[in-house]
Amino acid sequence: MILIKLGGSVVTDKSKPMTSRPEVIDRLAMELSKIPGPKIIIHGGGSFGHIKAKQYALHTGFTDESQREGICQVQNDMRALNRLIEESLRKAGVPVASIPAGAIATFDNGALASFPSDVFQHYLDIGITPISFGDVVMDRSRGISICSGDDIMLKLAADLKAEICIFVTAVDGIFPTYPPAEGQGPLPEIGRDDAVAFTVKDADVTGSMQRKLKLMFDIANLGTKVQIVNGLVPGRLADALSGKFVIGTVVRGD
Structure with a gap:
């Protein structure tokens, strides 16, 4: 089984609120349609999720009644983006079923506590590709939390024993400095002990670049091949899914 994460910076223009990249989404859908076998697709929020999530400080938990509007807006906006991606995949011939994290996941004090991965397996068993996304979810201690697409990738990779995880980003891979x-050029491969200098001042609401990379290492430690490719370059996702060499970074386990 293959897990594919379509990063928010690929499927949306993160500099403009609620702005998707329809041409990129359609092309990636066509590339995905050419790969047989079971696969699960996860996508990020980009300008549909992160801007309002940060505006309403949803990552801090439910601390103020004004956040109610933010919760509803972010969930609605994420589902709007999901519908765009779903429709593109269907047009490309990929049968998909949406499984919103907000409907099935539970957090506790900012950490994933419950996530029924078997729901995804049931769809795979009947030949349907499940698709999910980062979302606002209920938190037993804090009221709400943000469940990132990366959180979902790690959970599904562990529970369903994914063979390959491909992170589709807007860059060529992991670079020695940021x-x-x-x-x-990007590092062809990276291990947990390899030095990467992060000097970026801004970080996504779902966590810093270091946290995202840590999640990739955790997935690689499961024995899953983890690869980062640039989804803005035509053909790279299809080549990676086919096992061909592509410019990018392979993330090694310990």
């Missing part, structure tokens, strides 16, 4: 120096 921001990358001019002319600098």
Whole structure:
């Protein structure tokens, strides 16, 4: 089974609220349609989720009544983006079923406590590709939390024993320094002990770049092949799914 994470920076323009990249989404859907076998697709929120989630401080838990509007808006906006991606996949011939994290996941004090991965397996068993996404979820201690697409990737990789996890991003892979120096290429592979200099001042509401990379290492430690590819370059996702060499970064386990 293959897990694919379509990053929010690929499927949306993160600099403009509620702005998708329909041409990119349609192309990625076509690339995914050419790969047989069971697969699960997860997508990020980009400008549909992160901006309002940060505006309403949803990552801090439910602390103020004004957040109610933010919870509803973010969940609605994420489902709007999900519908766009779903429709594109269906047009490309991929039968998909949406499983919103907000409907099935429970957190406790900011950590994933309950997530029924068997629901995804049931769809795979009948030949349907499940699709899910980062979402606002209920938290037993804090009221609400943000369940990121990366959280879902780790949980599904562990529970369903994914063979391959591909993170589709807007860059060529992991670079030795951030921001990358001019002319600098991505690291072909990276391990947990390899040094990467993070100097980026801003971080996603779902966590810093370091946290995202840590989740990838955790997935790699399960014995799953983890690869980062640039989804803005035509053909790279399809080549990676086919086992061909592509520019990108392979994340090694310990």
